[in-house]
Amino acid sequence: MDAQQIQQITDRISQNLVSKGVSPDKQNISEKLTLYINEFGVVPFEAERKVLSDQYKQYNIPEEAKQAPGSSAGEIVNIADIQPSDWVTVEVKVVSLQTPNSPAIAQSGIFADSSGAVRFVVFSKASELPKLELERWYRVESAVVDSFKGVPNLKLHSGSRVTEIEDDRCLVPSEPTKLRDLKPGVVSCVHVKFIEEWESRSDRMMQSGLVADESGRTKFVLWQDPEMEKLVPGAVYNIFYASVDEYNGRLSLTLNSAVWIQDEDAEISVPVSSGGSAPKEPLPISSIRDLKVGYASLRVKFVEEWESKSERMIQSGLVGDETGRIKFVLWQDDSKERLELGRVYEIINTKVDEFNGRLSISLNPATYSAAEPVADIAVGTRLDEVTGTIVQVSKGSGLVHRCPVEGCNRVLSRQNFCPIHEIQNAFHYDLRIKGVVDNGQRAYNVLMNREVTEQLSGMTMEQAIEMASNSPLGLEEIQAVLTEKLCGRYVKCLGNEFDGRILVKSAEFIHLDPKITAEIMNRAGASAGGSGV
Known part of the structure; x- marks a missing residue:
């Protein structure tokens, strides 16, 4: 938090103390707030409450006389006017309730009034608060x-x-x-036409596609929910209280929090875009950097092949040009041929889709041909970075058996069964880590290949094979060793995201100096009068 925001909180606390007849030490208040928020990561409203409480104790002011900073008794604020760090009183209707994703949260959902809508959470520690019910109105005081x-x-x-x-x-x-x-947040209402439905690539996804109005178009997604119904392609809807999410600079609508009503008499004139039906003529060659949802032609190099996760998939991986890389997928089609790794291809009129803010291309509607064998492209590199703690080494980590059939390479079951090629006793070994890295705000599924696993664990695949051969636990012994070595360690991973998982290309431990940590803790005790945070 910057100095100006710290100063705003300092002023609120100071005004509160002045109203009680106290001359506050603003510098001391500012130093404590800076310590709690910027060095210890305490959320601003908790830091504000902690500092104010300490000041009341210092000046012997009764706690019951305390009024929430930033609010005035009885003053009702419209949702459209709320500002971060304010303590407010609102009169709102509960228009959506969602299942909390943390035991620290008792309820979460969306509040609305006539001016707008906002997400809310109720902390589990606030056990004295009544349970909120859908479609009920409430007066909420001292909300942060x-x-x-x-x-x-x-x-x-x-x-x-x-x-x-x-x-x-x-x-x-x-x-x-x-x-x-x-804008990111919750939109009270949009009036849109469902113009394009996309194939669902995840079992968790109920429906996705594009909606549009006269001003533009945007992606929407509806996750599996037995109480929700799919939208009808071509229909016009009033959609209320959808979540607007932003990922990599792109906005999308999530409809699970929303309600919608079909407007049967309405028609919307949708702007013409290449995102609709397939073009009849070949499109000019574009760069990966300039791609948008719709159709495009590319000249790219096949740089990385991924393991197919579905029997319906022929091939998937990464292609790239000088401006970057993009995922491609080729679904089962007898008229289509697999790409050859390392070759340069000209791909005409490929379909460009978007999922979770990331673009990918489907080769099924496209025509493609390989360039001469000597052709090459200096492919640009763009990797995702994830930094956090390894909180789980998942089942399927360690030594695995892979199918030896050329072009397959799928992981075999305990009985060496391949879902495509059945029993394969002539398997080959591989070493990997399937795990979860948590940065405190989001948990990432990660998949580390043999090279990265050997680097982090300090154990080669040959050593792992020998260890598993001499252990009564067999392959499970390797997963147990990896769990002991890696869980709780802080790492930085670089890789590409594919189907909700980071495929890690490189990783390294981040070592925190215990002396620095102790020094910060000592300064915290001295500056805050020895009280805990």
């Missing part, structure tokens, strides 16, 4: 406005107060927002 990636959200904590509003109220959403004006 937090922010994640610039998107405001409301936190209800032990200091908040929630009262159900008994009188009947009608929630009138704001006017529909144009797609070109979307």
Whole structure:
């Protein structure tokens, strides 16, 4: 948090103390806030509450006299006007409830009023708060406005107060927002046409595709939920309270929090785009860097082949040009041939799709041909970076048996069974790690190949084979060793994301100096009067 934001919190605390007849030490307050927030990572509203509480104790002010910073008794704030770090009172309707993804959270969902909508969470520690019910109105006092990636959200904590509003109220959403004006968060209403449905590439996905209005188009996704119904392609909808997510600079709508009503009498004039039907004429060659959802032609090199995860898939991997790399997939089709690793190809009118903010291409609607064998492309490199703690070494890690049939390479079952080529006793070994790396905000599934696994574990595949051969646990012994060596270690991984998993190309441990950690802890105790955070 920058100095200006620290100063704003300092001023709020100081004003609170002045109202109690105290002359506060602003420098001391600012130093404590900086210590808690910037050095120890305490969230701002908790740091503010902690510092204010310490000040009350220092000046012998009764805790019951404390008023939440940034709020005035009875002053109701519209959702559209809330600002990060404020403590606010709002009167809202619960329009969506979702299953919390952490035991620290009792409830999560979306609040709405006539001015807008916002995500909220209720902390489990706030056990005295009533359980919120869908479609009910509430007065919420002393809620804290937090922010994640610039998107405001409301936190209800032990200091908040929630009262159900008994009188009947009608929630009138704001006017529909144009797609070109979307911002991350929650959009109260959009009026759109379902223009294109995409093939679902994940069992967790119920439906995905493109919706559009007169101003543009955007991707949407609907995750599996037995209580939800699919949208009808070609239909026009009013969609209320959809989540607007941003990934790699691209916005998309998630409909699981939303409700929608089909507008049968409406028609929307959708701007013409190459994202619709397949072009009839060959498109000019584009660079990977300039790709957008729709259709494109490319001149690329096949640089990396991935293990096929589905019987419906012929081949997948990475192709690249001078500007970057992109995932490709080729689904089962008797008229299509596999690509040869290392060759340069000209691909005409390939389909460009988007999933989780990442573009990929499908070769099935395209025509492609290999360039002369001597052709080459200096492929640009763009890798994803994940830094965090290894919190799990998953089942399937360690030594594995792979199918020896050329072009297959699938991992075999315990009985050496390949789903395509059945029993394969002439298997070959491989060493890998399937795990989870957590950075405190998100958990990433990672897959590390033999080279990376040997580097991190200090154990070669030959040593692993010998160890497994001499252990009564067999292959499970290697997974146990990797778990003991790696769980809890802090790592930086570089790789590419594929189907929700980071395929790690390189990794290294990040070593934290215990002396520096101790020094910071000692300074914290001295600066904060020895009180814990």
